[in-house]
Amino acid sequence: MQSNEHSNIGLLKEIAELLNEETEMITMLQGALRKFLAGTQFETGWIFFIDTKGKHQLLAHENLPDALEYGSCRHLEKGGCWCVSKYRNGELKKATNMIECQRIENAIDAKVGDHAGITHHATVPLQSGQEKFGLLNVASPNTVAFTDHELALLESVAFQLGSAIKRIMLTKQEQEMALVQERNRLARDLHDSVNQLLFSVTLTARGGSEMAEQPEVKETFREIQHLTQEALTEMRALIWQLRPKGLETGLIEGIKGYSEMLGLTIKVKVSGVINLPSRTEETLFRIAQEGLNNVRKHAGVQEAELFITVTLTDVLLVLKDEGCGFQMDSNVQIPSIGLQSMRDRAKAAGGTADWVSHIEKGTELLIRLPH
Template sequence: PKKDSNIIECQRNEAAIESKVGDNAGITHHATVPLQSGGERFGLLNVAKPNTVSYSEEELELLESVAFQMGSAIERIYLTKQEQEMALVKERNRLARDLHDSVNQLLFSVTLTSRAGIEMSDQKDIKDTFRDIQQLTQAALTEMRALIWQLRPQGLESGLIEAIKAYADMLNLTLTVNVSGVLQFPSR
């Protein structure tokens, strides 16, 4: 069977030796194995030991096994992080929905009721009390809308393109983006 590992003469080490930069501790070659899980690769694992130019089949198999376990651990970390982020987004959305559906509606009802109280009463002090209630509920509605706005999913504050770039960066991907004809919409 074809192995994913290989043995490489380390060019950086050779350059360091030729430039007399530091001690290479007798390292001239390294074994390279991919860090992967399934078909997804996360990087490479380079392993070297002094005065070694080749590795046995058993050593390479062990390195591949260790690299696979490391790749699987990296994948689990990514998946766990994604699950946590999704749970946070779901909870934020639930809170925003609950605030909008219940508290926001109640405050709106109090505003309408106080407006009706102003219209129905002939006494100035009662009208003033209803006006105060109306102003307080309007302030509470404004505050509630601000809270709901803050609960929206994070990441789009700077726009979709920046969010895509940040996501690519999180995945350690190199991304080139060319955009034309983009309008910057107001944040509210």
């Protein structure tokens, strides 16, 4: 018994060192799970993160049997189970033996691979203080229940993981706050310096045009005024992108304000209630900005339509114009007019970005994001 205690202390120390070194969430979870399984009698494990709506996401797994790993862990990703249900209901307080697991049972019944004797698992909530993040599940072949000693060790590791998860989340929040502050600083600098200089050049060019007597000189000043005005509009758009002031009054008002700043008229239709996470709202706002920029620069029209549909699981944004459109060859890369940027933003948020465009028939942008 004393030997086991020394062994467990050594294992917890190794895991603590790993958790202190890691700064990326997935890498940290995967590494800690791998080290825990290597130092115990547990042979397989997986980690769910569960959001405030009760939706779970498989973030890490190690040494899964074929039946559970089949189809990109289909039976772990989909469906319900007792451990997640107990977690949602607040009934799961400590490491617990699960009497049955619907996910494992479904994987075995589907006969999609060897389940390697995995029929039951133990589960423990991952939390820091009163803040909960998800579940750590572990299992061993031909084991229905684990001992109190094994469950106590599982709780100790879950406590370490919960603290590390909270640390990484706080660090990420600090980084995001620092980024926002830097964006605001840059936006202020651009507004106070470059923006004012361009405005001064516009006024100077207009004055030169009014005073010039020779037609060629007058036309040159007018051209300078026109180009400077274009640059001023671009600068204001850039400042908006750095500091989306419109989001303070909501997503729709933010998009309308940006459209007005670009000189566009936009018709908006909303289905469902817009009550989205701030990160989802900002992603939609950034994508809509890029889409509206494309309308102004490339469509050759001054009007667009925006449709937003919100369901229980995702939000669909459609931006449509009746401009000149474009023809895209599937054999070449995406045109460099912001389309790739929109696709990258949507993908980073777990969503998709697609578009349909035809020459002289306009363009339709379709964005779908989970929330």
